[in-house]
Amino acid sequence: xxxxxxxxxxxxxxxxxxxxxxxxxxxxxxxxxxxxxxxxxxxxxxxxxxxxxxxxxxxxxxxxxxxxxxxxxxxxxxxxxxxxxxxxxxxxxxxxxxxxxxxxxxxxxxxxxxxxxxxxxxxxxxxxxxxxxxxxxxxxxxxxxxxxxxxxxxxxxxxxxxxxxxxxxxxxxxxxxxxxxxxxxxxxxxxxxxxxxxxxxxxxxxxxxxxxxxxxxxxxxxxxxxxxxxxxxxxxxxxxxxxxxxxxxxxxxxxxxxxxxxxxxxxxxxxxxxxxxxxxxxxxxxxxxxxxxxxxxxxxxxxxxxxxxxxxxxxxxxxxxxxxxxxxxxxxxxxxxxxxxxxxxxxxxxxxxxxxxxxxxxxxxxxxxxxxxxxxxxxxxxxxxxxxxxxxxxxxxxxxxxxxxxxxxxxxxxxxxxxxxxxxxxxxxxxxxxxxxxxxxxxxxxxxxxxxxxxxxxxxxxxxxxxxxxxxxxxxxxxxxxxxxxxxxxxxxxxxxxxxxxxxxxxxxxxxxxxxxxxxxxxxxxxxxxxxxxxxxxxxxxxxxxxxxxxxxxxxxxxxxxxxxxxxxxxxxxxxxxxxxxxxxxxxxxxxxxxxxxxxxxxxxxxxxxxxxxxxxxxxxxxxxxxxxxxxxxxxxxxxxxxxxxxxxxxxxxxxxxxxxxxxxxxxxxxxxxxxxxxxxxxxxxxxxxxxxxxxxxxxxxxxxxxxxxxxxxx
Numbered sequence: 001x002x003x004x005x006x007x008x009x010x011x012x013x014x015x016x017x018x019x020x021x022x023x024x025x026x027x028x029x030x031x032x033x034x035x036x037x038x039x040x041x042x043x044x045x046x047x048x049x050x051x052x053x054x055x056x057x058x059x060x061x062x063x064x065x066x067x068x069x070x071x072x073x074x075x076x077x078x079x080x081x082x083x084x085x086x087x088x089x090x091x092x093x094x095x096x097x098x099x100x101x102x103x104x105x106x107x108x109x110x111x112x113x114x115x116x117x118x119x120x121x122x123x124x125x126x127x128x129x130x131x132x133x134x135x136x137x138x139x140x141x142x143x144x145x146x147x148x149x150x151x152x153x154x155x156x157x158x159x160x161x162x163x164x165x166x167x168x169x170x171x172x173x174x175x176x177x178x179x180x181x182x183x184x185x186x187x188x189x190x191x192x193x194x195x196x197x198x199x200x201x202x203x204x205x206x207x208x209x210x211x212x213x214x215x216x217x218x219x220x221x222x223x224x225x226x227x228x229x230x231x232x233x234x235x236x237x238x239x240x241x242x243x244x245x246x247x248x249x250x251x252x253x254x255x256x257x258x259x260x261x262x263x264x265x266x267x268x269x270x271x272x273x274x275x276x277x278x279x280x281x282x283x284x285x286x287x288x289x290x291x292x293x294x295x296x297x298x299x300x301x302x303x304x305x306x307x308x309x310x311x312x313x314x315x316x317x318x319x320x321x322x323x324x325x326x327x328x329x330x331x332x333x334x335x336x337x338x339x340x341x342x343x344x345x346x347x348x349x350x351x352x353x354x355x356x357x358x359x360x361x362x363x364x365x366x367x368x369x370x371x372x373x374x375x376x377x378x379x380x381x382x383x384x385x386x387x388x389x390x391x392x393x394x395x396x397x398x399x400x401x402x403x404x405x406x407x408x409x410x411x412x413x414x415x416x417x418x419x420x421x422x423x424x425x426x427x428x429x430x431x432x433x434x435x436x437x438x439x440x441x442x443x444x445x446x447x448x449x450x451x452x453x454x455x456x457x458x459x460x461x462x463x464x465x466x467x468x469x470x471x472x473x474x475x476x477x478x479x480x481x482x483x484x485x486x487x488x489x490x491x492x493x494x495x496x497x498x499x500x501x502x503x504x505x506x507x508x509x510x511x512x513x514x515x516x517x518x519x520x521x522x523x524x525x526x527x528x529x530x531x532x533x534x535x536x537x538x539x540x541x542x543x544x545x546x547x548x549x550x551x552x553x554x555x556x557x558x559x560x561x562x563x564x565x566x567x568x569x570x571x572x573x574x575x576x577x578x579x580x581x582x583x584x585x586x587x588x589x590x591x592x593x594x595x596x597x598x599x600x601x602x603x604x605x606x607x608x609x610x611x612x613x614x615x616x617x618x619x620x621x622x623x624x625x626x627x628x629x630x631x632x633x634x635x636x637x638x639x640x641x642x643x644x645x646x647x648x649x650x651x652x653x654x655x656x657x658x659x660x661x662x663x664x665x666x667x668x669x670x671x672x673x674x675x676x677x678x679x680x681x682x683x684x685x686x687x688x689x690x691x692x693x694x695x696x697x698x699x700x701x702x703x704x705x706x707x708x709x710x711x712x713x714x715x
Contacts, residue, residue, distance in 0.1 A: 082149075171262070217252050223269065239274060263424060285313070316382075444463040565581060584699055608682050610711065
């Protein structure tokens with residue numbers, strides 16, 4: 001009987017092995033059929049049926065642009081993640097056939113490598129994501145499965161309150177610049193939602209207020225390489241975040257316009273890993289990190305494309321979670337970049353939490369909290385033992401994505417101060433390795449002002465001035481030649497000899513939470529222009545400006561039907577969204593700025609706080625407007641009041657309004673509108689703007705979407 005049992009067991013075992021073999025043969029046959037008609041994401045463009053993205057429209061400078069962003073879902077524990085996307089790590093030694101079998105059994109539609117043969121992003125139907133995760137976790141060859149979490153940029157918009165950059169003074173930028181002004185051979189990769197750099201191939205959307213491509217402070221080959229890993233068709237910045245970060249790192253300095261960047265002559269690399277709506281996933285952040293480090297998605301590395309990375313984005317982990325434990329693929333990518341010699345700087349996040357915020361809390365990252373003008377921790381800033389240093393992060397003035405300037409709050413603004421400092425340190429022979437630079441920044445920080453960090457607020461002057469040598473040294477990596485700008489969904493960076501080029505269809509990118517409302521500030525002739533010894537303090541540049549400030553209040557004025565812009569009049573006090581409408585713009589057909597038959601409206605409350613004795617050097621007014629039709633040549637008349645509407649300047653008239661929204665500028669930084677002003681007359685509700693709908697008919701409709709004033713003055 002026992003012999004029969006043994007024979008029976010042997011037959012069963014052979015039968016079971018045969019069944020497994022047959023299943024694998026069937027699988028291989030099915031796989032061959034599937035591969036004949038499709039390719040993995042690593043080798044193909046994003047297909048039209050990609051369920052992990054969605055179409056949307058974004059607005060910049062009053063114009064709308066079609067783009068593609070991530071489709072999102074929520075994990076079982078409430079975290080935001082990319083729909084239908086998982087990050088899978090296989091155990092060492094897993095064969096390609098076993099990986100393919102695991103994908104097939106788990107209903108995987110597509111996959112792409114993430115920096116190593118054992119880690120990949122897989123894509124499934126969003127409705128089957130949870131099932132696929134369970135199936136993958138049950139596979140004996142799978143080491144880990146993690147959701148493709150959404151990352152967000154970490155800024156908080158704030159209307160411009162300073163015409164100077166207090167943060168540069170606070171960290172001792174001028175003292176640092178006495179030792180070195182940086183080098184164009186040093187490159188800082190800005191991993192963000194793009195940079196408003198000159199990109200003629202992207203068309204009219206890339207044109208700034210002065211009619212030229214890109215931001216005035218980021219021209220002249222400031223950006224030396226670029227790659228787009230997002231779902232957006234644009235390399236440009238449509239979420240108004242990356243441009244602000246780039247300006248803090250290394251805006252063109254000593255050029256007579258705009259703002260100064262701490263890294264001064266440092267070059268920038270535009271690595272787009274965030275979508276145009278400011279949201280995306282870890283997948284694109286990982287691939288952006290690898291690309292900037294000079295590596296491809298298979299883990300092969302050549303010459304790095306940057307010496308420093310700034311990552312002003314991330315995601316908050318759960319209580320007790322860590323980077324290596326929760327997002328090992330991200331930690332592995334960072335380790336690879338560190339091994340390539342890159343200094344990785346990241347924002348600590350704006351959650352007012354001590355929980356880990358990644359990638360800032362990952363190993364081999366220099367994490368940065370935000371400090372205030374009084375060197376305290378900013379109320380929103382994360383903090384904890386995982387945060388290394390602090391840097392200015394409130395009311396930080398920098399470049400925006402319309403070619404003007406804005407002030408933002410956030411650890412997103414603190415981090416680029418540190419990245420700029422790291423770039424300056426690269427120019428010193430004693431500090432041309434990532435470990436030496438990180439140690440120098442930590443050890444020279446002001447420990448008296450921790451501001452939520454372990455080492456304290458950075459001191460650029462102390463870090464650089466005490467560095468050995470002082471002569472400019474070229475980093476060890478070969479510099480990337482200046483590329484031709486391209487707008488493509490596949491990353492199309494300028495290649496570096498010997499550096500593998502990523503072969504993937506970039507997936508969506510990290511998110512910019514709290515996308516700043518565009519509040520354009522001064523044009524190129526104002527905002528604390530840096531001098532030969534750049535310093536953002538008012539003492540070096542007596543001519544200051546408020547930046548364009550929107551109105552906050554409005555009222556109908558006497559004239560015409562006496563109700564002015566009667567529909568959504570408040571819409572004129574903000575760019576985008578609601579807009580003010582004047583229906584049937586008068587009570588007779590007499591045109592002219594002084595006609596009592598024309599409708600009028602007054603806008604005020606621009607929030608200026610200029611010293612009462614200041615001398616006003618010029619007032620600029622910007623109005624975004626259009627008309628229902630162009631018949632009878634509709635235009636606008638504008639006047640200014642300095643005494644709450646009791647008196648008015650001579651009117652200025654616009655060109656003919658069109659049927660699409662356009663910006664109309666009145667006055668200039670040197671135009672005082674025919675009178676002498678003092679600071680008190682532009683503060684509070686004293687400064688008012690009266691707008692008249694000027695047309696020789698009673699049936700024209702006028703629209704306003706933006707009314708803002710920029711005042712240039714000498715204290």
